[in-house]
Structure formats: C-alpha cells, structure tokens
Amino acid sequence: PNPFATSPWCPPWVRYLQMKWPLLDVPAGATLKESRSPSPAHLVRSNKVPVVQHAHHMHPLTPLITYSNDHFSPGSPPGHLSPEIDPKTGIPRPPHPSELPPYYPLSPGAVGQIPHPLGWLVPQQGQPVYSIPPGGFRHPYPALAMNASMSSRFSPHMVPPPTHGLHPSGIPHPTIVSPIVKQEPTQPSVSPGGNTKSPVTVKKEEEKKPHIKKPLNAFMLYMKEMRAKVVAECTLKESAAINQILGRRWHSLSREEQAKYYELARKERQLHSQLYPTWSARDNYGKKKKRKREKLAQQQQQQSHDTDSEYPPAPFPLRGSLVPKSKKPCTQYLPAEKPCASPASSHGSMLDSPATPSAALASPAAPAATHSEQAQPLSLTTKPEARLSVHSATFLSGKASSSSSSSSLLSRPIPFTSVPSTALLSSPPSFATQPLSLVTKPAD
DNA sequence: ACGCCTTTGAAGCGC
DNA sequence: GCGCTTCAAAGGCGT
Secondary structure (H helix, E strand, O other): OOHHHHOOOOOHHHHHHHHHOOOOOOOHHHHHHHHHOOOHHHHHHHHHOOHHHOOOOOOOOHHHOOOOHHHOOOOOOOHHHOOEEOOOOOOEEOOOHHHOOOOOOOOHHHHHHOOOOOOOOOOOOOOOOOOOOOOOOOOOOHHHHHHHHHHHHOOHHHOOOOOOOEOOOOOEOOOEEOOOOOOOOOOOOOOOOOOOOOHHHHHHHHHHOOEEOOOOOHHHHHHHHHHHHHHHHOOOOOHHHHHHHHHHHHHHOOHHHHHHHHHHHHHHHHHHHHHOOOOOHHHHOOOOOHHHHHHHHHHHHHHHHHOOOOOOOOOOOOOHHHOOOOOOOOEEOOOOHHHHOOOOOOOOOOOOOOOOHHHHHHOOOOHHHHHHHHHOOOOEEOOHHHHOOHHHHHHOOOOOOOOOOOOOHHHOOOOOOOOOHHHHHOOOOOOOOOOOOOOOOOOO
C-alpha cells in the first residue's frame, strides 16, 4: 500500500487507483519514494495510466470500448486528460478554459464535475470487469491510454506513427474512423476563391469529416467482454449466432451484474460527451444504411408508380423479420448452442446459469428470465441449411414442451421479431432444453 | 466491396 | 410522448 494513497493529500481518485492497482506502473521502490516526497503531479502521472504499460496486465477496462485504433494513432496528450495537480490541495486541477486544447473541447462545467477522465474507468468490483482474449484488446480510448501516457512514457517504436483517423484537430481517437482515404484523387478542399464553397465542396468536406462512433451501450459492452469467451466455448464464429447466445446470457444476468454494465455504459457516454461535446448521434444517423435506404426509396418510388393503391409506402424499411425477405423464415438459427453450453451447466441447460441461481433469484430483474431464457431459442433463422449441424438434429428433434409456466417467459419484453407466436403460448419447463421455435424446413 | 444477420440499448426522427 | 428507425460490435456469408 502506498502511504500517500491513504494520506489526506492524495486525491480520491488517485487513492482509488492506488488501491486498485498498487503494483502497476510504478515499481515498489518508486511508489515508496513518491510516497515519501509526494509530488502529486508526478504521482498522478505515474498512476494515470498504470494499466496500459503492462501488456501482460492490461487494464480491466481495456476491452471496454473498442473503437478501432486501426484508425487511430497517438499524438500529443490532450491537456485536459492529464490534469495538473494543485500543489496546495493535491486535487487535479481542471484545466482552465483557456488551457483547453482546441481538440476535445470540454465545457468548463463538465470538466469541473469530472475529477479525472480515467477515474470512472474503474470497475466497481474488485475484479476486472472484462476478460481478456488471447490476443488482447485494443484500448478503448487510445486517446486516453496512449496520448495521455504512452506517448510520453513509451519508447517511440511502441507507438505507431500517425496515420489516419485523426480528429480534425489532429488528435486521433478510436471513435474516429477516417472516412476512408480511398476517395477520389486529392483536390483542394477550399475553393480557390476563398470562403465561397460550392455545395459539392461542402458535401465532400462533410464526407471527409471523421466518423465518430456512438458510445457502446451496456449490452454492447457486455458483448465485447463475453464474445471471446463464447467463441472459445463454441466452435461458432458467426457473430449473429454468438449474439443470440449473448443476448440470452444477458437476460440471465442478475440485475446487479447488468447494472455493472449499465454503469459502465453511462460512464462511457459521459466520457464520449466530454471528448466530443458537439457530437450527436444524429451525425451518424442515416449514414450506414444510406445505400439500403436509398435503394428502398427507389423501390418505393418505383412501386408507387406501379401500384399506387395496393400498399401504402413505408417511410422506412421494415425491420428484421418483419421484412418479407426471400430467405426462409421460422427456423432455428442457433442449433449449435447446445454444444456451447458451459461445462458448468450441470443441469444440461443450453446456457450458463448465473454463478449462483439463488442469487439470480434474489434479483428481481433476472430470476424469471434465468431459466426460461436459457431454454428458449428466441430467434428464427433464415438460412437453415447453412446453419444446421449434427447438433441441430438433436436440438431439433421435436421435444418441444407444452409446459404452461408462461409467467416467467413473459416477465420481460421479448422482441417481437425473435419469438414465434406459438412460443408465447407454450413455454418450456424450467431447465428445459427444448427449443420452441418452429422449423419449417427440418434438417435431414 | 458492401450489406445482411443477430442481439440490446441509446438516441434520433416524425407524428 | 409514442412508435419506429438507426447505429453501435462482430465475423461469416451472400450478392
């Protein structure tokens, strides 16, 4: 334990970090040395990013946010991410507005409320929140992990050279995805005349704007953590199937466990809003499926010409299973989940149960969901032949239950698109492993 | 190369 | 405020 971390001079968040990772970053001697002559700024610097310095001991939140740093390269650490310490109080001093860098501008109020950009990136529990896949995770916010620390503490060869994905200010960030450099041959972004920009130029400049991704929500964070685990347990690699498993596991989590991710997501949004105060989800709205929407709009336009009275044109494409697609509906998508059952599932459930079922039952959010969801395939596949496997033969061998304990099934919202209507009428018994979904084209 | 699939949650949009 | 849509991640698959 670092004496300084327990001294009244130590800012609370430094104390907390010290408590969490006392051995990280600073050799024991250094810690003691600093503790004897507490130079807050120095200590802060040494604690600021303890985790990223040890490749074998990554920050528990490393996988928290996965904005790809393929599009990201380190630069100078943003000043506000390395708050100076008030020598009098030992408290990180929020940067003066005038000191705020032109990038990641923060509102002074918001800055004052946040003691440290990384302070919240601390798991509420004593253990790392996220598992670490074999290859390790990219740091969620390299802007923090690398800019603020590595660039100043790592040898240059460890820091990739600046490439793309830069914030307009020149500071890169994982949430920033360069809108592809494969654009047309370079052309001046500013018209020769000066300020006057043609609509085309404005449009192209807009296209060049870096793409700042949405912060991950609780479930996305959970997926990021658990995906590798599920993939390791299964032979599955298709994300759609993995996501179905994860979706059910998510519901099998206790309220407390979910709350952990909700809190992380909340903090993620908080940080995101600090980093990009002017960003709005609107910025990305309609970008991804632009092509699809454009295509649909064309179809609708064509349809309206052809048959005006038959169906009213939808303003947006219908979603998911509601969309009549050419693919085959109503078939279990996840035949391979059973083999994915955790070894810990002694009762034969297709999914992992909470560590302690009683604990889950004690939680008002999860109890009902815990068992019923494990046994209930919620989604329909559209490509049965491709998905069905040897396991599916067993899985689909027609053991559908007609138990009437439907209360638990209905205790939470179930996506309409995921559940066959009959599933709402007949739910499986607890611990049942039989699927309820309909199979219109059984496996041979 | 690009979109779909699949999940949940947050946020935008239109009414 | 409600209902719907989009986008976040992921990687195999289809076009």
